[in-house]
Amino acid sequence: MKCPPALPMETERLAALAEYGLGSDRPLPSLDVVVRIAAHMFEVPVAAVNMVGDDHVFFAAATGFAGDGVDMSRDASFCAHAILQDGVMVVPDATLDDRFHDNPLVTGDTQVRFYAGVPLLSAGGHALGALCVIDTKAHHDFSADDRERLRELARMAADRMELRRVELFIERDRRPFAEPERRSPTAMIRFDEHGTILDWNDAAAMLYGYAVADGPDLTLELLAPERDRAGLRDLIARAVAAGSVDGMTMPPEVHGLRRDGTEFLLGFSLFCWRENGVLTFNAHLQDLSALRDEKDALKRLAGADVLTGVANRISFYRNAEAALTCPLGAAVVILDLDGFKDVNDTLGHAVGDGILCDVARRLTALARPDDTVARIGADEFALLLRGVTDTADARRFADAAAAAIAEPMVVGGFDVRVTACCGVAVAPQHAQEALSLIGNADLALSRAKHNGPGQAFVFVAALRMEAVARRVYNIELHRAVSDGEFVLFYQPQVDFADGSLTGAEALIRWRHPQRGLLSPAAFLPALERGPLAPTVGAWILDEACEQAAFWRRNGAPGFRMGVNLFGAQFRVGNIVDEVIAVLDRHGLPPQALELEVTENIVLDDDAVLDSLQRLHEYGVGIAFDDFGTGYASISLLRRYPLSRIKIDRSFVQGMVQSGRDASLVRALVDMARSFDLRTIAEGVETVPQCDGLRQLGCDEGQGYLFGVPMPAREFGERFDIGLGDEWVGWNVNRA
Ligand code: C2E
Numbered sequence: 211m212k213c214p215p216a217l218p219m220e221t222e223r224l225a226a227l228a229e230y231g232l233g234s235d236r237p238l239p240s241l242d243v244v245v246r247i248a249a250h251m252f253e254v255p256v257a258a259v260n261m262v263g264d265d266h267v268f269f270a271a272a273t274g275f276a277g278d279g280v281d282m283s284r285d286a287s288f289c290a291h292a293i294l295q296d297g298v299m300v301v302p303d304a305t306l307d308d309r310f311h312d313n314p315l316v317t318g319d320t321q322v323r324f325y326a327g328v329p330l331l332s333a334g335g336h337a338l339g340a341l342c343v344i345d346t347k348a349h350h351d352f353s354a355d356d357r358e359r360l361r362e363l364a365r366m367a368a369d370r371m372e373l374r375r376v377e378l379f380i381e382r383d384r385r386p387f388a389e390p391e392r393r394s395p396t397a398m399i400r401f402d403e404h405g406t407i408l409d410w411n412d413a414a415a416m417l418y419g420y421a422v423a424d425g426p427d428l429t430l431e432l433l434a435p436e437r438d439r440a441g442l443r444d445l446i447a448r449a450v451a452a453g454s455v456d457g458m459t460m461p462p463e464v465h466g467l468r469r470d471g472t473e474f475l476l477g478f479s480l481f482c483w484r485e486n487g488v489l490t491f492n493a494h495l496q497d498l499s500a501l502r503d504e505k506d507a508l509k510r511l512a513g514a515d516v517l518t519g520v521a522n523r524i525s526f527y528r529n530a531e532a533a534l535t536c537p538l539g540a541a542v543v544i545l546d547l548d549g550f551k552d553v554n555d556t557l558g559h560a561v562g563d564g565i566l567c568d569v570a571r572r573l574t575a576l577a578r579p580d581d582t583v584a585r586i587g588a589d590e591f592a593l594l595l596r597g598v599t600d601t602a603d604a605r606r607f608a609d610a611a612a613a614a615i616a617e618p619m620v621v622g623g624f625d626v627r628v629t630a631c632c633g634v635a636v637a638p639q640h641a642q643e644a645l646s647l648i649g650n651a652d653l654a655l656s657r658a659k660h661n662g663p664g665q666a667f668v669f670v671a672a673l674r675m676e677a678v679a680r681r682v683y684n685i686e687l688h689r690a691v692s693d694g695e696f697v698l699f700y701q702p703q704v705d706f707a708d709g710s711l712t713g714a715e716a717l718i719r720w721r722h723p724q725r726g727l728l729s730p731a732a733f734l735p736a737l738e739r740g741p742l743a744p745t746v747g748a749w750i751l752d753e754a755c756e757q758a759a760f761w762r763r764n765g766a767p768g769f770r771m772g773v774n775l776f777g778a779q780f781r782v783g784n785i786v787d788e789v790i791a792v793l794d795r796h797g798l799p800p801q802a803l804e805l806e807v808t809e810n811i812v813l814d815d816d817a818v819l820d821s822l823q824r825l826h827e828y829g830v831g832i833a834f835d836d837f838g839t840g841y842a843s844i845s846l847l848r849r850y851p852l853s854r855i856k857i858d859r860s861f862v863q864g865m866v867q868s869g870r871d872a873s874l875v876r877a878l879v880d881m882a883r884s885f886d887l888r889t890i891a892e893g894v895e896t897v898p899q900c901d902g903l904r905q906l907g908c909d910e911g912q913g914y915l916f917g918v919p920m921p922a923r924e925f926g927e928r929f930d931i932g933l934g935d936e937w938v939g940w941n942v943n944r945a
Pocket residue numbers: 701716717718729730731734750773774775776806835836859892893894895912913914915919
């Protein structure tokens with residue numbers, strides 16, 4: 211028997227393998243379907259995804275495998291040979307192969323004769339194991355096509371493994387404090403629902419007189435004197451019951467207990483968040499008694515941002531007012547971090563907090579002694595620059611601040627790059643009074659953000675005019691609602707299997723009396739942000755359902771209507787009752803309606819989840835719109851009650867030219883199928899795109915190839931529905 215030689219980069223390969231968290235007792239269930247397909251496709255009794263460890267191999271998934279007693283040593287493993295080469299390793303008859311004829315798997319009870327395996331590569335190109343098919347009969351007819359199909363399945367397996375690695379990575383990172391938090395002067399403790407300490411930073415350990423490494427052995431109770439413990443337990447129990455600490459009354463006085471038995475008066479603020487169903491707490495602590503003058507301490511606490519230690523919003527306003535009463539003047543720079551929410555969502559709150567602390571530190575390093583650095587919003591910072599009255603000088607400060615923020619940071623082991631937009635206003639030139647100075651800097655900031663990430667903008671009077679114009683625009687939107695200027699257009703959706711029309715997506719348009727037909731890009735952002743969204747959303751739902759009912763009665767009995775929802779529709783009123791009432795009103799079965807939601811709407815909101823769940827149970831379709839463009843999509847697939855995903859048009863448009871986009875679409879379709887979801891591709895414009903999608907197994911399509919969004923009348927004419935004649939059906943091939 212020939213033992214496989216070790217690979218040249220074996221240490222690195224094993225390190226890569228470890229990142230997937232797999233083991234003989236930790237298989238990967240998402241691979242089960244892959245091995246089942248493989249066994250079925252090649253008509254063999256056994257298929258497996260086999261990982262090659264240090265001296266043993268183990269299954270990440272297997273089907274038809276007899277179980278115990280099989281030699282799983284690396285020396286005996288066929289897969290250990292397969293990972294030495296790039297392509298598909300085929301052994302038509304092991305008894306005739308000098309590497310394997312005396313192998314215990316061949317001569318023993320397992321009686322392996324045929325083997326075909328493809329290496330599975332990590333993102334970094336290390337062969338971690340192999341997808342293989344095995345038979346006790348020889349196969350001399352394993353063709354080039356078969357090899358290609360096996361390779362195809364291996365790609366699918368590798369995609370799923372990659373998914374697992376990313377999830378694990380995010381999961382692991384959430385736990386410990388990130389580096390800036392670890393070094394932060396603010397004492398922080400993270401603990402779980404039982405008061406067990408998960409992590410604390412240097413300042414917290416020092417506050418209590420312990421070493422940082424002692425943290426995981428301690429509980430919160432051990433850090434409080436006997437008499438305060440019941441109160442503490444009660445506090446945590448109430449938070450766990452409510453799922454939040456918002457609005458909770460805190461014990462009036464809490465003490466800390468040091469390791470040496472001494473006590474101190476403890477000031478603290480508490481945050482919590484839910485992760486995988488479990489509540490995790492973060493407490494920021496201060497030794498109040500250590501501050502000589504308690505009144506002074508309270509004053510400082512009130513004026514400081516707890517996370518970063520810089521001034522908070524209130525003290526920033528106060529300082530700005532004070533600065534403007536003196537004749538020297540001042541400038542205000544407001545900074546907003548770009549894409550911070552995404553960072554928080556993908557890398558976790560610990561990293562997010564770490565970034566905020568680092569930004570605060572950088573701005574403080576830049577400020578002069580009399581300036582004020584403040585955190586005035588979740589990811590908004592502000593600088594008050596005393597005596598700076600020249601716009602060019604203020605702009606230079608803003609640019610320096612943005613540049614300081616843009617320097618690379620390492621937070622919690624991640625290399626992160628953050629950019630910020632800045633808005634600048636100076637007094638007395640732009641405003642004489644603090645509130646309007648800050649308001650003007652804010653308008654400048656909005657313009658900067660509008661221009662793109664990393665932009666700075668100095669206030670000009672026109673911005674005020676535009677703000678007024680926006681207000682007028684909002685008045686116009688009100689008129690549009692009351693005068694019925696909104697209309698719905700309908701875009702066909704088509705079944706790839708037979709080219710038949712399955713339904714339509716309703717898309718809003720505004721027939722503006724002066725500006726003509728406006729598409730959503732021109733007014734939706736204002737509408738979505740304003741108070742009218744729920745009203746307009748309710749109208750869209752009603753109008754679209756009425757149209758669907760009409761078409762279903764007049765020739766298209768199976769017609770399904772897709773309706774886009776606004777986030778506000780989940781926050782105002784009860785969307786579940788509203789949908790059910792609309793369906794009843796028009797005599798529609800729930801399957802006739804499909805609600806389209808985007809990641810922005812559904813992200814991590816339990817109330818939304820609950821509503822969607824109930825609608826889904828009721829039978830209404832839920833489509834995940836613009837799929838593939840966001841960050842959290844994959845985890846949402848698992849948690850959300852969806853019936854199908856809409857593959858975003860950006861992928862469809864690239865798929866013919868770019869192999870990358872094509873394999874992405876394949877992965878999306880495949881992933882959807884493994885979650886039992888149907889797929890529809892958006893933005894199908896050409897026949898090659900249509901053919902490609904059909905081949906990849908996508909169920910339906912929507913796009914200019916089948917029809918642009920059009921008024922109901924035109925839609926009816928085009929597809930022979932609602933015109934009195936009997937519906938003869940419609941076929942893509944006739945388009
Ligand atoms: P969406 O939901 O992704 O809608 C698809 C958009 O892609 C539509 O733009 C449609 O006209 C366009 N489109 C369709 N096929 C093709 C194609 O083959 N090629 C290209 N290049 N584009 C195609 P539209 O109508 O301008 O809508 C834009 C967005 O506005 C929609 O994106 C949706 O997010 C929002 N929206 C539109 N109508 C409504 C509505 O009634 N309610 C809500 N809440 N949102 C709406």
